[in-house]
Amino acid sequence: MNYRDEYRRSIDAKEDFWEEKSKDLPWLKEPTKMLTVGADGSPSWFDGGFLNTCYACLDHHVDAGRGDQDALIYDSPVSNTIETYSFSELRDRVARVAGSLKKLGVTQGAVVIIYMPMIPEAVISMLACARIGAIHSVVFGGFAPEELCLRIDDAKPEVILSASCGIEFEKIIPYQPLIREALRLAKHQPKAVVIKSRKEIPAPDLGSTELDWDLWEADSVPVDCVALPASHPLYILYTSGTTGKPKGIVRDNGGHAVALKYSMKAVYDVQEGDVFWAASDVGWVVGHSYIVYGPLLAGCTTVLYEGKPVKTPDAGAFWRVISQHRVKVFFVAPTAIRAIRKEDSQGKLIEPYDISTLESQFVAGERLDPATYRWLVQHLKIPVIDHWWQTETGWPVCSSFPGMQELDTREGSCGKPCPGWDVMALDEEGTIVDPGEEGSLVFGSPLPPGALLTVWGDEKRFHDSYWKRFPGFYLTGDSGFLDSDGFVYVMGRTDDVINVAGHRLSTGRMEEVLAADSAVAECAVVGKKDPEKGEIPVGFVILNLGFNTKEEEVVKSLVKLMRESVGAFANFKLVFFVEKLPKTRSGKILRRLLRSMIEKESYSIPSTIEDPGVIKHIETVLSQSAP
Ligand code: COA
Ligand code: AMP
Secondary structure (H helix, E strand, O other), rough: OOHHHHHHHHHHHHHHHHHHHHHOOOHHHHHHHEEEEEEOEEEEEOOEEEEEEEHHHHHHHHHHHHOOOOEEEEEEOOOOOOEEEEHHHHHHHHHHHHHHHHHOOOOOOEEEEEEEEOOHHHHHHHHHHHOOOOOOEOOOOOEEEEEHHHHHHHHHOOOEEEOOEEEOOOOOOOEEHHHHHHHHHOOOOOOEEEEEEEEOOOOOOOOOOOEHHHHHHOOOOOOOOEEEEOOOOEEEEEEOOOOOOEEEEEEEEEEHHHHHHHHHHHOOOOOOOEEEEEEOOOOOOHHHHHHHHHHHHHOOOEEOOOOOOOOOOOOOOHHHHHHHHHOOOEEOOOOHHHHHHHHOOOHHOOOOOOOOOEEEEEOOOOOOOOOHHHHHHHHHOEEEEEEEOOOOOOOOEEEEEEEHHHHOOOOOOOOEEEEOOOEEEEEOOEEOOOOOOOOOEEOOOHHHHHOOOEOOOOHHHHHHHOOOOOOOOOOOOOEEEEEEOOOEEEEOOOOOEEEEEOOOEHHHHHHHHHHHOOOOOEEEEEEEEEEEEEEEEEEEEOOOOOOOOOOOHHHHHHHHHHHHHOHHHHOEEEEEOOOOOEEEEOOOOHHHEEEEHHHHOOOOOOOOOOOOOOHHHHHHHHHOOOO
């Protein structure tokens, strides 16, 4: 494979290109038409084709004689557990759980929410849904009840699959009260909540619609894979948009499987038997694509790590996992490496481990800062590859390509476009800008296989969010530029989305949470650069008149509220009390201006500002509160 030829063909001869890639999958019925573009321009890939993603991930490898090969290694320093599942073992458990779901009445097209920590049952649940054509929606275990409730009411699951607890360092987080609270708040009620008991909370007290996972799984008739049309939804994954309501990104079975299988070879350069480790969470897209589906589709062994980069037990944890499980390719968010670097700046904790199996290190989820890049290069001495993607894209949009011997990188760039992605930077008028000039990063239409199909239950939002700003082009929400050699540089979001420790969060949602507090008259939340987390949210709050509680007390209560409403991982800790917010004459808060002021960057005062005097006031507040 040669990158230049692959890329050109993927743009100039899309259908032939993806037809060739689709042949790598065990279709139950081959597609008859590679690409159909609808009247509204949206693509449907592999029409006429039938497949089952669970079959392609598990049964296919068993049928091909690889049943005894390791499929999943569960490595959990927080529970002192290491378990390995072969493809046959994983297939058998998935078939049983699929049978149990069926017994509960879950049929093809029904939605199942999975709210779980990083335990094998999370992966098993996803694959079991795929096996019977149910649509899973995994909710990150760090989300608080209100966020879970938003997703329950939007996705309307028939069943929720969960566990008795998660483990955060030494802290045990019982999940059952969180689910009960979410269901108390929710309008929609599922038929059942199935709870996997963990040894840390072995026997939760079960209510009338709550079932014990082990009994439920044991009382099952294993079921086979159903044949699904390529366009049948595989999953919904919620992500933050500009409003408080999360967007349910919908992904299909066919395009997703073809794109992920292709990426495993072309981007990551792994094949059957190789060990692949993405140190993310199944609640995020990286977890879906590269803990679960991608590696299993490619017949790799995947690592499911329930731990942190540090303190479980130390900053050598990642290197221990790589050495113990002979990981070939490792994928992680830069924030995790920054956490390690902070505790082990000299890389001393790498030395005890033989990490010679590691051939490449991929990073994504946020901008790779130069210091982290250099630290990785210096200590790992292998290619360190920044690659850019989004929940919506499902697989990388830009990267370097060990699988195509294209390893050229530029500091600050996330590489060149992956085959299939037509990446451009546009100015305000929608004209392509010159190399080196920053603009809105967009993709030409049609998007390649694997990209989102729609927003669950809200086609209008799908069009308004992604296709309205520049008709014919998908709006990424990131700004950046391409250089004259075609390298892409992502500079940051253009909307009200921030990236906190690799977690994508909506400032709009955080503003809704703050505004609900009785102390708050008005507020704005913006992102502030942070050396460890990348960005952290900062609240600007106008207190209600006559509200006399001490400011420290208000901060405490707002921080608590945010932890209980969104989750602790939002890292909301910083609040500035102001008397006025900068607004345009039409009443829109000038968040970009607030961001520049916090960063002490130079800024020009917008001509649309309602009251220029507010600038001096905010400057004074910031200078008085400076740490
Ligand atoms: N369940 C409950 N609480 C959680 C949680 C979870 N799944 N994940 C995080 N939290 C809590 C933490 O315990 C912490 O709580 P505290 O304030 O009481 O101490 C708080 O949220 C902050 O979390 P975070 O900022 O994530 O820090 P951390 O030390 O827990 O983890 C990293 C650091 C780097 C491991 C983590 O941020 C991470 O994995 N980020 C990458 C995310 C990712 O993979 N993104 C996808 C793109 S690759
Ligand atoms: P998510 O949908 O949670 O995966 O977040 C996607 C967003 O994370 C992108 O729109 C970017 O803003 C950011 N992002 C992801 N990968 C990178 C990267 N390699 N470089 C810069 N930003 C990134």
